[in-house]
Amino acid sequence: MKFPKCNLHTHTRYCDGQDTPEELVGAAIGLGMEALGFSGHSYLTDCDWCMTPENTVRYREEILQLKEKYRGKIAVLLGIEQDYYSDPAGDGYDFLIGSVHRIYADDGTPCQMDDGKEIVLRDIKEHFENDVFRWVRRYYETVAGLPEKTGCGIIGHFDLVQKYNQDKSLFDDTDLRYRKPMLDALDALLDRDMIFELNTGAIAQGYRKEPYPSAYALRWIAQKQGRILLSSDAHCAQNLLYGFSEAAEYAGSCGIGGLTVPDPDDPGTFRIIPLGSDGRYRFKRK
Numbered sequence: 001m002k003f004p005k006c007n008l009h010t011h012t013r014y015c016d017g018q019d020t021p022e023e024l025v026g027a028a029i030g031l032g033m034e035a036l037g038f039s040g041h042s043y044l045t046d047c048d049w050c051m052t053p054e055n056t057v058r059y060r061e062e063i064l065q066l067k068e069k070y071r072g073k074i075a076v077l078l079g080i081e082q083d084y085y086s087d088p089a090g091d092g093y094d095f096l097i098g099s100v101h102r103i104y105a106d107d108g109t110p111c112q113m114d115d116g117k118e119i120v121l122r123d124i125k126e127h128f129e130n131d132v133f134r135w136v137r138r139y140y141e142t143v144a145g146l147p148e149k150t151g152c153g154i155i156g157h158f159d160l161v162q163k164y165n166q167d168k169s170l171f172d173d174t175d176l177r178y179r180k181p182m183l184d185a186l187d188a189l190l191d192r193d194m195i196f197e198l199n200t201g202a203i204a205q206g207y208r209k210e211p212y213p214s215a216y217a218l219r220w221i222a223q224k225q226g227r228i229l230l231s232s233d234a235h236c237a238q239n240l241l242y243g244f245s246e247a248a249e250y251a252g253s254c255g256i257g258g259l260t261v262p263d264p265d266d267p268g269t270f271r272i273i274p275l276g277s278d279g280r281y282r283f284k285r286k
């Protein structure tokens, strides 16, 4: 299916990506992309995959330089993937993706959500009384607070608890103990008019066969006329538009009628294009 050639969720060598920002811009132009947004991981303590404070400064400078250098060829947008537990991002970003990568157990232990299934299983056992649904609930309670805590406009990989659950070995995702907290978070975020990523990153990594959020969540978003943005969570140039055609089809099968893209006249804002259109449009050549 046709899809807009635009991705806002891109990691570089400033955090855990493989390529430099300029290599990614070159690849994006080669792919005929109209907009490429960068979203380095915001700084967290005890984290080896996020940007250091020094790197964050350099990252911002470089992306802004690239924005000028490639103006007229591609719209380069400066964003950040702002973790719930990071200090405020500050001003000057075109967009903020709010994400939860870490939750805190009642005993105060930080528990990583996507550093491997073994770590998740160990944390549930040792810090959530071996109750996976307590762990699920804590995740969604945290996610629901993203807009207030981070000031984000986009919700990153909603449903991350499903990363290692393609085979349903972690939990049954028809269980109300999953669905209730998930839908509560969804409703809270829909009330705040958040844009949800349809994130193909875990497919590219080989963990999942479908994007986040799950079909059930996506149908709920469709019913409430929530907004969806295709997003590859790319950590290398080859994955900039990974699985977008299939993801667009998946969105359609869940009742989503349109995809959200940056507004060509004002890349910090968004508009919706009908599903099945490539949304080709031209950013203003200022």
Ligand SMILES: [Zn+2]
Pocket: 081, 099, 101, 156, 157
């Ligand atoms: Zn993330």
Ligand SMILES: [Zn+2]
Pocket: 009, 011, 081, 233
């Ligand atoms: Zn990411």
